[in-house]
Amino acid sequence: MSASSGPDLSMFNRFSKMFRKGDIIFCEYEPGDTFYLIQSGRVQIVRIIGDLEKNIDILNPTEIFGEMAILEEAPRSATAVALDDVKALEFNRENFEVLMMGNPQIAMKLLKLFIKRIYDQKRRFLILTLDDVEAKVADVFLMLAENQSVDTSTGDSIDFKSSVDDMSHWAGIPPGQCREVLNHFVAQRRIELYPDRIVVKNLNDFARFVNSRRKQKEK
Amino acid sequence: MSPKAVQYRANSIIYFKGDQSERIFLLNSGKVSLSYVDIETGQEVRDMIKMGEFFGVKSALGRYMREETAIVQQDATVMVFSVPEFEQLASKNTRIITKMLKVFSNQLRRIHRQVQNLMVSDEQVNPETGLYKIGEYYLANKRYGQALHAIKRYLVYYPSGTYATDAANKLAQAEEFLSRYGSGVPAGAAAPATASGAAPARAAASAPLPASGGNTSDIAQQYYNAVSLVSQEKYLDAFKAFKKILEGGPDAEYSAKTEFEMAKCLFYLKQYDNCIKSFTAIAQKFPKHPEMKDALFFVGRSYEEKGDKGKAAGLYKKIISMGPEDDPVIRKVRKAMRALEGDKG
Numbered sequence: 001m002s003a004s005s006g007p008d009l010s011m012f013n014r015f016s017k018m019f020r021k022g023d024i025i026f027c028e029y030e031p032g033d034t035f036y037l038i039q040s041g042r043v044q045i046v047r048i049i050g051d052l053e054k055n056i057d058i059l060n061p062t063e064i065f066g067e068m069a070i071l072e073e074a075p076r077s078a079t080a081v082a083l084d085d086v087k088a089l090e091f092n093r094e095n096f097e098v099l100m101m102g103n104p105q106i107a108m109k110l111l112k113l114f115i116k117r118i119y120d121q122k123r124r125f126l127i128l129t130l131d132d133v134e135a136k137v138a139d140v141f142l143m144l145a146e147n148q149s150v151d152t153s154t155g156d157s158i159d160f161k162s163s164v165d166d167m168s169h170w171a172g173i174p175p176g177q178c179r180e181v182l183n184h185f186v187a188q189r190r191i192e193l194y195p196d197r198i199v200v201k202n203l204n205d206f207a208r209f210v211n212s213r214r215k216q217k218e219k
Numbered sequence: 220m221s222p223k224a225v226q227y228r229a230n231s232i233i234y235f236k237g238d239q240s241e242r243i244f245l246l247n248s249g250k251v252s253l254s255y256v257d258i259e260t261g262q263e264v265r266d267m268i269k270m271g272e273f274f275g276v277k278s279a280l281g282r283y284m285r286e287e288t289a290i291v292q293q294d295a296t297v298m299v300f301s302v303p304e305f306e307q308l309a310s311k312n313t314r315i316i317t318k319m320l321k322v323f324s325n326q327l328r329r330i331h332r333q334v335q336n337l338m339v340s341d342e343q344v345n346p347e348t349g350l351y352k353i354g355e356y357y358l359a360n361k362r363y364g365q366a367l368h369a370i371k372r373y374l375v376y377y378p379s380g381t382y383a384t385d386a387a388n389k390l391a392q393a394e395e396f397l398s399r400y401g402s403g404v405p406a407g408a409a410a411p412a413t414a415s416g417a418a419p420a421r422a423a424a425s426a427p428l429p430a431s432g433g434n435t436s437d438i439a440q441q442y443y444n445a446v447s448l449v450s451q452e453k454y455l456d457a458f459k460a461f462k463k464i465l466e467g468g469p470d471a472e473y474s475a476k477t478e479f480e481m482a483k484c485l486f487y488l489k490q491y492d493n494c495i496k497s498f499t500a501i502a503q504k505f506p507k508h509p510e511m512k513d514a515l516f517f518v519g520r521s522y523e524e525k526g527d528k529g530k531a532a533g534l535y536k537k538i539i540s541m542g543p544e545d546d547p548v549i550r551k552v553r554k555a556m557r558a559l560e561g562d563k564g
Contacts, residue, residue, distance in 0.1 A: 029349035075346040104310035114323040115281040121330040128337035
């Protein structure tokens with residue numbers, strides 16, 4: 001499962017870094033100018049929201065993380081923790097060109113990752129520009145469904161492993177307000193709210209609702 | 220299979236918004252425009268494709284719906300690639316990818332900013348507070364290794380920040396807990412301490428816990444020999460001598476000093492990238508290094524030597540902000556800053 005099955009990375013060994021299990025690779029909010037390609041071991045991406053640690057993603061060998069750093073030295077948007085002993089190539093703006101020239105496969109991977117990020121951000125933008133808070137929250141469900149490649153035109157009930165805090169984050173509204181909206185949806189029997197998940201009864205109903213609000217806005 | 224040239228008549232459509240296709244196009248001749256709705260303004264925008272420019276790349280590579288309609292404005296010849304054909308071409312000519320990465324990174328930066336602007340204000344935590352809170356969180360949750368790491372990072376970036384005093388206290392606390400209870404998960408250089416609790420939680424010692432290295436006086440001798448090579452400007456020999464010291468295993472007193480001297484040698488050997496890398500590693504490993512300002516100064520000078528004046532100036536500013544005014548290092552940095560600014564004009 002290591003990089004041996006992927007492209008030959010031996011020429012990049014000088015960029016190789018080891019992290020012990022449990023090590024923080026970088027912290028959310030610290031300035032970053034490096035990004036990483038995992039060679040072995042797994043990396044967990046987390047965010048601390050309030051007093052909860054929230055898992056964002058678990059990354060495997062050959063995956064890239066921290067790539068936003070080569071765009072600008074913005075603070076890291078999440079914390080990366082070594083879930084196993086991790087070996088990773090560390091790149092920065094200086095050795096980035098070398099990487100590109102020496103390994104087109106990684107460059108292509110990065111290109112696709114950027115494309116995905118652009119789409120993800122655009123999708124978020126669409127949520128945030130809805131005027132109606134209920135439509136925002138409903139649209140977050142649609143976005144989450146799309147990310148899981150769930151057909152949003154289905155009338156089936158679907159489980160989301162999301163909390164109120166997650167929903168409020170994506171909808172860009174305060175948690176209290178998000179809870180109100182969700183409670184309202186519960187009262188309307190459109191969703192069921194559990195501590196560890198939210199069940200949407202009819203996704204298509206939300207899709208129609210969001211579309212009508214978006215059309216109203218266009219007029 | 221190879222890419223083929225296709226002729227399009229004026230006013231024909233190459234693809235529609237909403238189409239899904241894995242074709243990528245390259246404009247050879249003629250005129251093609253892309254029409255799309257700007258998500259911010261809601262206005263219809265029309266961009267002309269330049270000759271030799273690819274289009275339809277994002278939707279094809281990302282397998283998304285086309286976001287724009289490609290309209291032929293003047294009879295055009297277009298090369299049509301499948302995704303594998305495009306990837307093959309790009310792997311032979313990485314400049315294609317580099318160029319696209321630049322374009323996409325600009326787009327990403329723009330949309331990222333647009334999204335950030337729409338976020339409610341309480342989502343936007345000040346990075347300094349945010350970083351400090353992470354250390355606090357891990358400490359409160361008894362994850363001392365991670366707490367130690369996060370607090371150290373805080374002190375690297377904000378040595379005289381709002382929470383610096385609290386952070387220093389918390390750092391000592393984390394170190395003490397770590398040595399008393401271990402970390403559950405091993406963290407970095409700090410070896411889980413034995414039950415004896417003998418490892419002292421020295422506030423100043425963010426260096427690795429003392430390991431039984433070689434004979435101490437031997438190391439001292441080696442170290443001073445190497446330092447004397449530095450003063451003779453024999454930087455390569457000095458570097459090798461220092462490296463030997465490190466190979467002898469960690470030493471509470473000399474490891475940090477040795478690494479510092481090695482990074483310095485790299486600067487004089489004009490190995491600026493390595494110098495930056497080494498000092499950055501030192502700053503992370505020994506955030507309370509007494510010569511931190513010197514370290515940052517070498518990093519700044521390395522950037523300056525590399526022609527990255529922006530970064531150099533940023534570092535100089537940071538060092539100056541660390542004060543105090545009358546520190547000889549600060550005076551040197553000020554001078555360098557003035558020289559740098561003089562250069563610009």
